[in-house]
Amino acid sequence: MSKRYNPDVDVPEYTGRYAPYDIIKEGTIALVVVLILVLGLSITFGSPDDKAITLQTWSKADPVDFATTAFSELDGSSAVAGYGAPYNTNGTSQHWGFIAPAKWLGVHIPINTATDFVVSPLESQPANPALSSALAQWKGATSATQSAWLTAYSNVSGKMSFSGDRVVVPSAKDGPVPVMITSLTQMARSGALDQALETSKGFYTTDFTKPLLFLSDGTYFASLAQKGHLLGTQWGMMNETDSYPGQAWLWLYTFWYQVSPFNTSASADFLVWGLMMILTAVLVLVPFIPGLRSIPRRIKLYRLIWREHYQDL
Amino acid sequence: MSTTIDRQWTTRLRKRVEGTLPPEKLLPDTQPAYVASWIYVFGVLTLVAMAEVIGTGVILAIFGPQWWHVSGVGHFINSMHLWGVEVFFFAMIVHLWGKFAMAAWRGGRTLTWITGAVTFLASILTAFTGYLSQTNFDSQWISTQAKDGINSTGGGAFFNVLNFGQMLMWHIVLMPIIAVALVAFHVILVRIKGVVPPIVENPEVGQ
Numbered sequence A: 001m002s003k004r005y006n007p008d009v010d011v012p013e014y015t016g017r018y019a020p021y022d023i024i025k026e027g028t029i030a031l032v033v034v035l036i037l038v039l040g041l042s043i044t045f046g047s048p049d050d051k052a053i054t055l056q057t058w059s060k061a062d063p064v065d066f067a068t069t070a071f072s073e074l075d076g077s078s079a080v081a082g083y084g085a086p087y088n089t090n091g092t093s094q095h096w097g098f099i100a101p102a103k104w105l106g107v108h109i110p111i112n113t114a115t116d117f118v119v120s121p122l123e124s125q126p127a128n129p130a131l132s133s134a135l136a137q138w139k140g141a142t143s144a145t146q147s148a149w150l151t152a153y154s155n156v157s158g159k160m161s162f163s164g165d166r167v168v169v170p171s172a173k174d175g176p177v178p179v180m181i182t183s184l185t186q187m188a189r190s191g192a193l194d195q196a197l198e199t200s201k202g203f204y205t206t207d208f209t210k211p212l213l214f215l216s217d218g219t220y221f222a223s224l225a226q227k228g229h230l231l232g233t234q235w236g237m238m239n240e241t242d243s244y245p246g247q248a249w250l251w252l253y254t255f256w257y258q259v260s261p262f263n264t265s266a267s268a269d270f271l272v273w274g275l276m277m278i279l280t281a282v283l284v285l286v287p288f289i290p291g292l293r294s295i296p297r298r299i300k301l302y303r304l305i306w307r308e309h310y311q312d313l
Numbered sequence B: 001m002s003t004t005i006d007r008q009w010t011t012r013l014r015k016r017v018e019g020t021l022p023p024e025k026l027l028p029d030t031q032p033a034y035v036a037s038w039i040y041v042f043g044v045l046t047l048v049a050m051a052e053v054i055g056t057g058v059i060l061a062i063f064g065p066q067w068w069h070v071s072g073v074g075h076f077i078n079s080m081h082l083w084g085v086e087v088f089f090f091a092m093i094v095h096l097w098g099k100f101a102m103a104a105w106r107g108g109r110t111l112t113w114i115t116g117a118v119t120f121l122a123s124i125l126t127a128f129t130g131y132l133s134q135t136n137f138d139s140q141w142i143s144t145q146a147k148d149g150i151n152s153t154g155g156g157a158f159f160n161v162l163n164f165g166q167m168l169m170w171h172i173v174l175m176p177i178i179a180v181a182l183v184a185f186h187v188i189l190v191r192i193k194g195v196v197p198p199i200v201e202n203p204e205v206g207q
């Protein structure tokens, strides 16, 4: 042996006994066993299928939450409005020191929440004198005037209610904003907003980015998730609706979100992803890492696995 | 004449394959005596669970992504797909830790370990895109949560978890091709190298 023998890397040639072993039979039995197991689990437990929600279900169930969210899309205070890359440039992307890959890659899925979620859908509505003049007023105004209206509306929006198919707020110098918010809420309740957002790029669509982002800005969506134990703080990534087992293999990934510094960092996602990438590389490269690759020899579980072999020695 | 034939690409490839993976190695009928433990079953269990997942996935694909919401049979096939995945991951994780405990990368088996570990990652991505392809509340929730993680890495610029069509393509086309290719490579490597012998701490005292 020219190189020194390393028990974590090398194996001496096996000169011992061989015994008959039928791998095809083993595989066939395994297949039957797994099929029976899966059939049994499926018959006993089935699988969950909670219906997808729509902007219509949301605005009917909680019109005030919908209208509040719609307003936050218009005045740019929603999470998506201030997200940053890849949707817009209004926020600082997650980063670690100067390492900010999201920012480097820039805006790839441009979203202007005021235009895409409020103004354009309203423009697609059939002409109605009140709405048409509100939109004309909005578009004709300077941005200073627009923000004065928005501020005025936000000062009274805490007292918002919904009655007689209208979003009601105390009167204020808020220009066309109340008509726009009420119209968008009515549009959502009729189902037309779902259509407008889904088909904004044309007839055929498989892309639900816009309606999903809009949904995610409200509290209604998250409150449903909370009931289903799906929030991040509830280890939600590992759960499925109706208490079914979900992606349990994500336990380590989910774990980091529960502990410091990640649970308080604004860049938690980026830090956790970075950490998981390093740990993953470690898993892939275990055979090369001195110390780590000696762990099996130290914990000696292999003596149990090959106990007959060691007894025979 | 024979030398011309020997130099043919076809002949050379065949000889190469015969040399590295002769039929007795691909489908052996004996194994070293130390191959006698329940832990060896988990690799095979992972393999057959994967076959079950692919089979039920094919049925779901035949009828399209929304079928299982409206059909009782479809819902049952979906249940089998889900539970197949749970069994698959369970078996794979036991297999992984079993191979770790056996330091099964020894004796030139590092690539077997690496292909296994990469398959584990590919499986996670496959399952994840599957959750996004359910077209129900769960996929809405998972996609809107997961977007932040992926966006933070910059990956969101190309891999848009809110784009159902894109995720469905990854789940039923790209990832299955990748996972099956990886597993095939993994299992062929196992057959080429043979099953790793027990740990010998002191080779002089030896077997």
Ligand code: HEM
Residues within 6 Å of the ligand: B039, B040, B041, B042, B043, B044, B046, B047, B050, B092, B095, B096, B099, B104, B105, B109, B112, B113, B114, B115, B116, B117, B118, B119, B120, B123, B183, B186, B187, B190, B194, B195, B196
């Ligand atoms: C889809 C996933 C996988 C499948 C279908 C699979 C399948 C198999 C099969 C059938 C064997 C031979 C039987 C046995 O020793 O159990 C095997 C061996 C092996 N697997 Fe996997 N495996 C998978 C994932 C993994 C993972 C995640 C790892 C570790 C990171 C891994 C590491 C190994 C190693 C090192 C061997 C060689 C064992 C030896 O020589 O004794 N495999 N695999």
